[in-house]
Amino acid sequence: MTSMTSMTSMTSAIRANTRLLRKKRMESFLEALLQDGLVFAPVRKGEMLLFERIESARDAVLGQRNTKNSPKSALFPQTERLFAYRHHKEGLAIEAASTGDKERVLFGVHPCDARAHLLLDRVFGGSTEDPYYAEKRRKAIAISIACTHPDPSCFCLALGGGPCSQEGSDLLLLDLGDSYLVEAPSERGRLLLEDKSFEDADEESFDKAELIKRTAESSMQPAAPLWEKATDEGMEKPLDALFDDPLWNDLTESCLSCGICTYLCPTCHCFDISDEAGAVTGERIRTWDSCQFPLFTRQASGHNPRPSAKERFRQRIMHKFSHLPKNVNMTGCVGCGRCVTECPVNLDFREVLLALSKNEAT
């Protein structure tokens, strides 16, 4: 700590919106949230950690590695009814889907996943708002927990995030041992801090938190670059120029064309719409879809512009690192590492990007 005073002034703004939550108070705090809303949290299922709706505060598991599935399903479910209909004598009755007016608490989210919602906001929001997503999102509260032990597959730092990043969170918890230091980056979070479960944080807690943060960040240093000659302009241009590079063939040869990387990804958001039609009643549903499936682009004529794993894998990379930055001004990847750890053939796209960047025209 070189200059205590400058650090203090720097953090004073944060400190005003930071309080302490004793771990023994956590359960009652969560129970209160469960009273008013739907709470989603990491839960242990066998040897797996899943992000699911919980009914009891005791089911939430905090401070573990990231969950197998991402929290996006709380805002963008894999299967979602858009409307239902019923034929009757006078005609057709349509019943709109409603998500109800309950708050949705996304509890124990990792900072990478909380950031992912900012990307989803841009895709589903803006001038053509998706009402199904937006309605849930407006009532959502993200209570994140800082990552104190990032995994080898984590690379949030390389994408502008960090193990203790506040972006996209309403509250950010930092594990101090017997308590959490709780930062409130948003207005909604600040309101939550007024709850009686919280108390004022002492100087010692702030110091401890600072140390933990720096340890977490330095454990991920140096952040491996995703692109060899990274520039401020990003990877869009060089990636676009490498669209036809023969290297894609070699790099994607092992790809199984399964949907794991897209379905577990916190930012992938493509969907399909279909009708579940019965004789009298039916419903229109939307379901997640994956650009890794041949059917995703197969046209009615039978022609498929992305006929093999190569084109489909390339699409996923291009969408995240070229198209989304151009269209919504944000990279479609937060570095959670799920696609790296869960790929059955360990097709690590970080290596794909690095290999491509070495082929970049000089």
Place this chain on the structure above:
Amino acid sequence: MSSVSSMSQLTREIRESARKLLRDGQVQVVIGFERGSLPLRSRPCFVRREEDIDRLVWDGCCETNLARYLPKRKEKAAIVAKGCDSRAIVELIKENQVHRDQIVIIGVPCNGMIDGLLIEAKMGRGSIVEDEGSAEKLILKRTNSEEILDRTDFLHEHCKACTHPDPVLYDVLVGQPSAEAAKDTFSDVEAFGARDEEGRWAYLVHEVGKCIRCYACRNACPLCYCPECFVDASQPRWVGKSTELSDTMVFHLIRAFHLAGRCVACGACERACPMGVDIRKLNRKLQKDVKDLFNHEAGMSLEEASPLADFRVDDPEQPMVDP
């Protein structure tokens, strides 16, 4: 299993074979394994140039069934094959998906593949384990010490029950064949069958309920090679798109039926599944049925006809339709 070669020895022998095959122009590509980007991960690799040969490795994490990469391949290929991979190759040849003379099989006797999830669950996150080729032990590396682990405790479930660790078909064999493997008693199928109907259904509902329809099981399966899977057909549409049980269950049941008499029990489906679905429960039952009814084990011989693709006048079952 006493006569085992060390992993580095097997790696060396695989590289030697690959070098010879590529140099002599016998094959254009060698499909094997390379070290992955994460601990306890090895992954498929495709070697076409001599300078890439040293990427090839063999260890306890070579879990992909490489036979999956053979159908529709235009070039002549050498393939590194464990017992289960070789059985899948036999089935693919019998089903005319692969020509025997288009492939060179580098057979490797297998000690079973390690389940990284189990190591993490039992030994903690970030555990580093060395697999030196012994069938019995693994070495857990700690900062200042080492600990010997019982290797069999950390194998994939289906590897523990493997009855054919050695390749059944090969052109080159690296390492030493294993001693006698256990005989399949199907005790798991019998135990499941002993449960009452509700219990069995509840179990399947619970397992299939985890499915997210990523189709990793199907796509990792060497014998799921249909040009269009029934779940992808849209005209007509056989199954809905949702993750409701009525849709996911149909997928898993029909897939199991499609694999009856063909599944070689490699477990590639389960290893690929991100959600831990017990996919093989159904396959194992059908495997037993085929064994009981036709005394047939898939992928064991090129000559033996597949029971569900064959016709006998003395078929034990009456025709299902009236003549």
